[in-house]
Amino acid sequence: MSTGNHSTVTEFILAGITEQPELQLPLFFLFLGIYVLTVVGNLGMITLIGLSSHLHTPMYYFLGNLSFIDLCHSTVITPKMLVNFVMEKNIIFYPECMTQLYFFSVFAIAECHMLAAMAYDRYVAICSPLLYNIIMSYRLCICLTAGVYIFGIIGSTIHTGFILKLILCKTNVINHYFCDLFPLLELSCSSVYINELLILFLSAFNILIPTLTILVSYIFIIVSIFHIRSTEGRSKAFSTCSSHISAVAMFFGSAAFMYLQPSSVSSMDQGKVSSVFYTTVVPMLNPLIYSLRNKDVKSALVKILDKIPYS
Template identity: 70%
Template sequence: MTAGNHSTVTEFILAGLTDKPELQLPLFLFFLGVYVITVVGNLGMITLIVLSAHLHTPMYYFLSSLSFIDLCYSTVITPKMLVNFVTEKNTISYPECMTQFYFFIFFIVSECHMLGVMAYDRYVAICNPLLYNVTMSCQVCSQLVGEVYMMGLISATVNTGCMVRVVFCKAKIISHYFCDVFPLLELSCSSSYINIVVVFCFSAFNTVAPTLTVLGSYASIIASILRISSTEGRSKAFRTCSSHILAVTIFYGSAAFTYLQPSNVSSMDQSKVSSLFYTIFVPMLNPLIYSLRNKDVKVALNKIIEKRLFC
């Protein structure tokens, strides 16, 4: 039987994080808690921004988009992983695997570019404050977010289109907890040269372009902050960027640790463990970073809580 026109495999088996039965339930409970925090945190951030009028600014518009992306790409991976912890055979059908692969790439690439857009927004706010409302108008913000999702759409469509052309006729066990590109290509019995070239080209662009945007923006921001005479002014300018700097460092740092290790050093088990931080923990941490380190978010949350208690 064939799955689609190109594959002799109708389903895959996900190796998961561990094959030790005694660890399945503790890991299920742990990652269920992480996912609940992720959903509550990101939905709460989106709701807070929508309900708080003083948060209707470009910075928080981009933050709500980031929370939406985090929520979605966590949902693409975590629920299936949780099911696999409590089922005897961790299978995923070929269409489900390709769907998971598509949406994972879509949202992860979108997050890369969204962090770059947020860095540009901070650059305009600090380096050109008088022109901020004109430069970051509603129309411009919508166009930037649209371009972010367009980058994700193009990357996901091209990579998935190349993946469905691969013939899978070897062992069906994916040595990972989700359908990632390199574990899938390991099962190929057809040439994967085109896939590797496509992955390399898109990875280079989707990494280099946002990274250059972030580095260029913060180089200009730091130069502007150093020109501020008052200590209070410097502290205020830095506080507006500190949460984003931390989020960027965690996201790109974990991604680099996952994908840029030398092949002779990194094992598949190491890759799975490092991928956990990249795919599971980052979506949980982002809303915590922006809520705990952001005065405006704290004020908006307190106002809503006081309003509900008063009512």
Template identity: 70%
Template sequence: MTFLIIFSSNLHTPMYYFLSCLSFIDLCHSTVITPKMLVNFVSEKNIISYPECMIQLYFFIIFIISECHMLAVMAYDRYVAICSPLLYNVMMSNKICFWLVSGVGTIAVLGATVHTACMLRVYFCKDNIVNNFFCDLLPLLKIACSSTYINEVVILAFTSFNFFIPTLTIFSSYAVILFSIFRIQSTEGRSKAFGTCSSHIMGVALFFGSAGFMYLQPSSTNSMDEGKVSSVFYTIVMPMLNPLIYSLRNKDVKIALKKMLERRKFS
């Protein structure tokens, strides 16, 4: 999807610019988790060193935070396009798009740095068996033998910010969009717009629902076995479904993909 959007001139718009960024984030997100997970499936001993675990944790946090805020940016872009079409080119100029993506990256790197720095101060002296298929915050804290109070406060604060701010932005944007859709007199136009919004909301609900189930539960009631199931959705399933939900259902993307395949076949 990233290369398709880069090399198709008709897709050089803010909407597809954000879609390419989301596709890149999904690719990196899966790359951090999936290769090591697949190796563990065929290995007799599932071992990861402490430095590798911290590196995996750091980049995992970067990309999951990036995805949260990128989904919010995409919802805002759709809000401007549908509710203020005459001002769209001004409100979503190249400069503003760049600063929005830069802001997403800055928030993600800051959050990952704080979480990883807090994790580095924790001592592990138990069985050192992580009850998950990758190094995540809560499973690591479960095997700590030093105080994790600061870590839990940081997780609650950052998770609340990275969960509620994007969620509020997304659902506020789509609430206004849906209100505008109901004012469309054309039945066909209303159906098309509503179908696009419903698919986006479904993807957002799956991603934030599974992530929120993992990170927003009190530590006393959090089950690692249930957490592993929910983490499968936001680490593996959603990166796989996002191209289908946000891109391949789009007519412009289908046309660009068809042209690129025909060009390669001709060459």
């Protein structure tokens, strides 16, 4: 489309979560607290896994990467969102907006596939315990992790590349608290048909494929658990998997609600609520879920804390 009759937007105003003035300050402190917990929790998990030699296993290798992804995912979104609560207008320039969209997409897609890789790791651990160390070799872990980030980079590059081709000129107000795909499509004066097809196709691939992988893995896991004769063995197997299931349900549930449906103005306000879960709440809860429900992590933390007074 010719740009002759249109004035291309060079900066945007992020509408934020709410326009009610009385809620701005309470929401600022709420999300500031969430972000602080996210940073402390995920950095703490990464540090703990790095310092504790008995946590140098495939399971905690993937968990460390999940913590890194969650930390980056939240950092791309939350600081700019906090600005929205204290500024009269939260302005974001076009290059900054596209950069935020790119890195948000990288880490969101990477988290989908990392959760699938973690499910495969649990499947091997419970269904083939004698072959676990052979199957989940260092090389395979590196390959799976590399694949996770490659999927994220490729998917994000496609989304961002096609957004860059659009002429954004309808308005400079983004009906969201960050630069996401659907809110940006609403600003386009050119056709978004290809963009919407790509969002549905890539979202189906990056959400449904990992979900099916996780589902199949846990079907085999549950069957194997019921074949375990000892009650203690069953309990240990269930506790190992319950944390992962909780993280999967929260992340994929909120992401699917936002991206596996056609874009519309009416759904966008509802989408903000689901976006809060997978951009801010889930990254905060993941380290809490995996630490509070994991004896190995709690034991490693106690050992590290016991060494502090003597150092």
